[in-house]
Amino acid sequence: MGIFKGSATLTRYDVGGRRAEGWADFIDERVRTFAFREIENSADEQSIGWVSAADFMDTGFAYAAYALDPYIVLGLRVDKRKLPAGVLKKYHRLELRKVKQMRDGQAISREERETLKEKVRLELLRRIPPSTQTYDVVWDTGRNRVWFGGSSRSALDLFEDFFRRCFNVELTPRVPYLAARALLVEPALIERLEQAAPWDLSGGEAA
Incomplete structure (x- = not known):
């Protein structure tokens, strides 16, 4: 989902920690280490990694073009392949039949069946x-905030785990309550916010 192309659904986060000495070198090393890796010629079921926000095929990051101080602008690419259970079952049975014919009907052990099933699964996945x-990601390192171009629970879980592993920082979703709390300084207003109840949109009253 694109932040830079048409409409976008954004999820905001606060990032824990501060920029330390050698920050730019650290970011560059981590971006390249966690760059996207193709799975076209493998049997891997999923690959996730950084790409250029302008081109999801670009993992070279020439001249660290993702760095627009204080912003880090990247694309997160997720490739997945899924093998339907029915397809695996069909081809597994076909292979079992071939083996039985080669053995003149001799029984196949459970261990052999499982080994053959895994072999078939890997061949089909390839x-x-x-x-x-792809998802756009913008990190304001000055204010320690991240915008992620997605909102589904599965996409958020993938992103949050990947971002933490990549940069060794904590992400906190910037929900409306926390955003409002960060803006308030007067104790009376803070107390009112903490005592606020959810609004019942169906009845027009606080729940």
Whole structure:
């Protein structure tokens, strides 16, 4: 989902920690270490990594073009392939039949069945082209905030885990309550916010 192309659904986060000496070198090393890796010629079911926000095929990051101080602008690419259970079952049975014919009907052990099933699964996965999904990511390192171009729970879980592993920082979703709390300084207003109840939109009253 794109922040820079048309409409976008954004999820905001606060980032824990501060910029330390050598920050730019650290970011560059981590971005390149966690760059996207193709799975076209493998049996891997998923790959996730950084790409250029302008081109999801670009993982070279020439001249650290992602760095627009104080912003880090990247694309997060997720490739997945899924093997339907019915397809695996069909080809597993076909392979079992071939083995039985070669053995003149001799029984196949449970261990052999499982080994053959895994072999079939890997062969089929290599033949399935992965689907590609990309998300834009903007990190304001000055204010320690991140905008992620997605909102589904599965996408958020993937992003949060990947971002933490990549940069060794904590992400806190910037929900409306926390955003409002950060703006208030007067004790009376803070107390009112903490005592506020959810609004019942169906009845027009506080729940």
